[in-house]
Amino acid sequence: MPIDLAQIADALPERRVTVIGDALLDVYLQGRVERLCREAPVPLVQIDATQDLPGGAANAAANLAALGGRVTFVSVIGEDADGARLRRALRERGVDDTSLIVDRARRTPAKHRLVADGQMVARFDSGARRALAADIEHALLDRALAACAEADVVVLSDYGYGVFTATVLGALAGLGGRFTAPVVVDSRRLTRFAVVAPTVVKPSYTQALALLERTADAARGGRAERIAAQSERLLQRTGARIAAVTLDTDGAIILEHGRAPYRTYARPARAPRTTGGGDTYVAALALALASGAETPEAAEIASAAAAVVVGKDGTAVCSTAELRALFAGGEKRVPDARALAQRVEAERAAGRRIVFTNGCFDILHRGHVTLLNRAKGLGDVLIVGVNADASVARLKGRGRPINALEDRLKVLAALSYVDYVVAFDDDSPRELISAARPDIYVKGGDYTRDTLPEAALVESLGGAVCILPYVGDRSTSGIIERIRRVVGG
Template identity: 55%
Template sequence: MLLEHLEEFRHLRVAVIGEAMLDSYLYGSADRLCREAPVPIVALHGRHDVPGGAANAAVNVRALGASVEFLSVVGADPEGDILLSRLEEAGVDTSGVVRSPTRETLVKQRVMAASQILLRLDRGTESDVAGADEEALLDALRAAFRRADAVIVSDYGYGILTPRLIEALAEEQGRSPRVLVADAKQLERYRDVGVTAAKPNYGEALRLLHEPALHTAEERLAQVAGWEEAVLEKTGARIVAVTLDVEGALVFEQGQPAYRTFTQPHSNANATGAGDTFVSALALALAAGADTPAAADLASAAATVVVQRDGTTVCKTAELRDFLTAESKVLDKGAVLTRIAALREGGRRVVFTNGCFDLLHRGHITYLNQAKALGDVLVVGLNDDASVRRLKGETRPINPTEDRAQVLAALSCVDLIVPFSEDTPAALIEALRPDVYVKGGDYTRETLPEAPLVESLGGEVRLLSYLDDRSTTGIIERVRRAYATGT
């Protein structure tokens, strides 16, 4: 379960390297226009300063419970003082931050009125660090890398990650590999570093592959789905997560089927730093031992938490835990029908599948991910314990209904779960009237008993292929053999 991985975060130590920025928000009211030009006059009444850029990634790591060392170079100026103070207040170890008398701290200053950004002013040194500053940062990187369970590179292209720094990363990763997650404007620079996971957003992936931008969600998803081989090759990463804002993310992994995360769209136009949150949670989840789909879902959930608020912000452990458990996806038949009726009024397309889902494995996850892609809402009918025993025998299920339901609920592709006690889902299908009914490829249209019912109700039947050598029965047999031989 995702919550189990979340509990492991507090045992991890993470090194974050990249551009430290001060995100400064100037708040005011704008009730009239300037006489000299048709622009609003903003009467300022407040200021809020928070760590931004790579510093925001470091604060997110700490907020999620892990220990964190932050490595960067900032100016020996008042803005640098404010930034380091905010980092230390957040519990971030800043001993690896170099203070440079020859550089100006990067500042992104936003002028706000009525929750709207009217203007952003950027300043700070953007040239490569060099000389004594670079040497000090190299020493800090090598020391922090060797203490870390995971390393996050947050490269905004403002001169912190020089060729020598990247070479040092490659040397350390080659000597003693860590979970290494790269979020960089130019990911191709990290091709030979040994990156575990890379996170380009859609625009960065376009530039990486020299592809044209498409506009509709359907076009973008189809376009990105065809990039798997190219983005893995160009980045050299084992995992690449291409983030697509409200469309979630498409996650590619060498030797595995693509996985899509789903998010909860929010109208907040002023949220900043959700990508930093995604990267921080992804790195922690991978370092905690989560498989790629679970890590991607945790990262997506953390990013969803922060986009619901204005400004540069972080996701705390308690907030992520509450988000993962807040709105139950597990409902009885009546409650599901009420929810589906409301969704249908909004024009949502309903997909339904059913099964035991005992000992959830990658085959299940891939299947459910593909099922969700066929519509807007995925409803899973879950056989309760009594029906599983009738179908599978007295030794099953391994996990009770409540546990199986909560594991399914942790997947972002699953929207609603309804346990049922009958041997077949016919009664549920008749009540739900799904637009699409999905089953695994071990069936055919002729051998699927529910097919005529679905089609008589105006629905479509889709059969999806299972992954080879992926089954609950197979897992149980491997466990039995392992215990029998004592290995």
């Protein structure tokens, strides 16, 4: 199937989503420090503004709404001021609050953050973590199961505030098999949710290690590889078909039964002050799966959405407009060989290993994606040279390319593991190779070292040639031929 992440992002709106989980209120008290307090040696903060935002599962619901999802949010709040403020915050963000259940014996969980001159100086929490009473459990389950039956995707967001009791989980047992909709689970206690038979779980690296009963390694390098080596065990422990293990600044590793692990990479960002980035990741992943995306495509959508919110402060959301802007890929576009040499010089000065590959990439498909993903894993910076339209026509014949150069560059730039894209007019990327001086030059499996024209140049510049195998039965020509057969009847 051809891959275009911008098209998938456009397909996210109007999907019906059911979110079940712990509703929290995130309160930000914004102010400035004027002096030290006389009563104690602490700063006196003059509050200038108070902001109420949906938190916990409510943040996941708000992110789904921001991406265009039609959200039914099933949760429990208290009959109190914080509950009323949370309702108002949800409505302001387009989330229907009619499925919220009011428990008069419960205090709405809230997290208050005191931010002075842009720096968080304190957090104070309120609200109960106790389990639900029996009558509240039954009311929640009635609404939850009815909403699941109508959903395109179900999200279970557990923050440990008592919504997911043993009774609730028992009623949700086998949910992943009862409905056709994918079920996505985000929880620090994933083994409890194995009975649900989830489609996807999203542990962090630390949570994945706990599931595997392993301790964290002090070294950060190789985290993805350590998790990938335990893929089947992790999936078995969680009862899921897919596990998206987030690695914060190292991106994520996606594990799936019957498929090789797939890696996404975090985009560079300033030191993040974002809360709830995992909710954004889950929301985008869930909507992409509901839109028919394959697992790697959904993971790329989720990675991109998370990159958007990491650039913000506080509890934030990502919109479809922001996704489209990111997928335009402007910051990854390199105009020519001279500019490429400058970019590479800076990357190499930072100690990064340079990988280069090239091709037409006319209709991006799983074979391309797999090759590029593996290529990135060979180094730190992946540069993709792309044949210009005239060059493709000379190499592939009449009627090619199917997609113009501008479209092909945008689609490639949208992939998290592609760092730079640069076009070339000649039939060979020799000028780009000379500019990049790659440590590794990667090509697909229809070449050998002896039949690759650029091999001698790469080696003369101190680099190595790596031939990666293609995914079987995946080619642009094959896709075009299948389309012609369908169109021709």
